[in-house]
Amino acid sequence: NAGVTQTPKFQVLKTGQSMTLQCAQDMNHEYMSWYRQDPGMGLRLIHYSVGAGITDQGEVPNGYNVSRSTTEDFPLRLLSAAPSQTSVYFCASTGYTEAFFGQGTRLTVV
Amino acid sequence: AQSVTQLGSHVSVSEGALVLLRCNYSSSVPPYLFWYVQYPNQGLQLLLKYTSAATLVKGINGFEAEFKKSETSFHLTKPSAHMSDAAEYFCAVSDRDTDKLIFGTGTRLQVFP
Numbered sequence: 699n700a701g702v703t704q705t706p707k708f709q710v711l712k713t714g715q716s717m718t719l720q721c722a723q724d725m726n727h728e729y730m731s732w733y734r735q736d737p738g739m740g741l742r743l744i745h746y747s748v749g750a751g752i753t754d755q756g757e758v759p760n761g762y763n764v765s766r767s768t769t770e771d772f773p774l775r776l777l778s779a780a781p782s783q784t785s786v787y788f789c790a791s792t793g794y795t796e797a798f799f800g801q802g803t804r805l806t807v808v
Numbered sequence: 809a810q811s812v813t814q815l816g817s818h819v820s821v822s823e824g825a826l827v828l829l830r831c832n833y834s835s836s837v838p839p840y841l842f843w844y845v846q847y848p849n850q851g852l853q854l855l856l857k858y859t860s861a862a863t864l865v866k867g868i869n870g871f872e873a874e875f876k877k878s879e880t881s882f883h884l885t886k887p888s889a890h891m892s893d894a895a896e897y898f899c900a901v902s903d904r905d906t907d908k909l910i911f912g913t914g915t916r917l918q919v920f921p
Contacts, residue, residue, distance in 0.1 A: 729907040754918040799851035
């Protein structure tokens with residue numbers, strides 16, 4: 699039972715490049731979410747999904763796109779990376795009120 | 809809209825001293841409340857949660873928190889700090905109809921020998 703698997707762990711992008719952060723869970727949870735963590739700001743919700751085919755915006759959705767074609771996978775796409783998107787990103791999968799987090803992706807945009 | 813406020817971005821205690829990390833919430837309906845811990849370069853781990861059973865909630869590693877509706881608070885305590893408790897702690901709130909978690913800005917706990 700792997701829980702929540704996030705890849706990659708580290709990534710450096712140039713401004714304007716696009717990329718996808720992968721997130722997979724094996725707990726059959728309906729609810730999944732993406733957060734970004736910045737110093738002094740805690741975790742801010744980017745996008746979330748309540749089940750396959752259903753996604754919605756969180757607090758800071760601009761510049762990010764998500765889809766949920768299966769229960770297991772919830773990728774996060776950066777369409778055109780900007781330095782302001784330099785952050786640590788966490789995927790979470792939630793069941794019975796408990797959220798399980800991935801190990802995070804440290805993204806640097808130069 | 810729901811929110812949580814964590815008072816004090818940094819807290820320092822001596823090993824063996826009481827740990828008190830403060831969290832106040834704002835919610836128009838009775839919320840679910842959580843404390844998560846994050847060790848360096850790791851994801852978040854659930855310490856404890858309040859989901860409307862007992863107001864005093866016990867969690868892992870000797871931590872506990874008390875839900876006080878009159879004070880809209882959910883402070884985290886541990887009677888005796890250990891060096892291994894050094895980490896960042898996040899308070900979070902969700903409403904009872906969704907699993908959407910809203911986090912506070914975090915409190916970094918330092919423990920000195």
